[in-house]
Amino acid sequence: xxxxxxxxxxxxxxxxxxxxxxxxxxxxxxxxxxxxxxxxxxxxxxxxxxxxxxxxxxxxxxxxxxxxxxxxxxxxxxxxxxxxxxxxxxxxxxxxxxxxxxxxxxxxxxxxxxxxxxxxxxxxxxxxxxxxx
Ligand code: NI
Numbered sequence: 001x002x003x004x005x006x007x008x009x010x011x012x013x014x015x016x017x018x019x020x021x022x023x024x025x026x027x028x029x030x031x032x033x034x035x036x037x038x039x040x041x042x043x044x045x046x047x048x049x050x051x052x053x054x055x056x057x058x059x060x061x062x063x064x065x066x067x068x069x070x071x072x073x074x075x076x077x078x079x080x081x082x083x084x085x086x087x088x089x090x091x092x093x094x095x096x097x098x099x100x101x102x103x104x105x106x107x108x109x110x111x112x113x114x115x116x117x118x119x120x121x122x123x124x125x126x127x128x129x130x131x132x133x
Contacts (some may be wrong), residue, residue: 001084008034043131047106055085055129057100057113061122064094068121075119076100079112103132 010018018033026047027033029037046053062067082104098114102109106129117125 004046042121047129050105050107052054052132053106053129054103055109055127055133056103057116059098059116060124061096062094063096065121068119072116076117082108082112
């Protein structure tokens with residue numbers, strides 16, 4: 001795609017913030033940082049507009065809590081049309097890490113993630129949404 005150049009005027013403190021962002025994220029230059037911010041904003045608009053998005057739900061839980069695994073499976077069956085794949089990793093003797101790839105309307109994915117994360121015994125849970133395309 002053709003790249004076009006344009007000038008940007010910024011207050012000094014905003015420019016400093018932009019340079020911080022470049023430094024912290026190791027962007028090669030300011031253009032890459034601005035590109036990142038615009039894309040992030042576009043993706044977040046899709047979430048707010050309840051558009052079709054893709055994402056991942058990450059769950060960490062104690063594998064000895066069998067009841068939790070049953071409940072999690074029940075929830076996943078109820079939302080099977082949103083779930084693309086599930087990966088289960090045995091982190092250590094006690095802990096399991098589950099990454100659930102999902103695709104659907106932003107609000108549906110949020111509802112599914114909230115149900116899973118709210119299950120008793122989940123140590124950590126997070127939904128990461130991205131663009132579907
Ligand atoms: Ni496990």
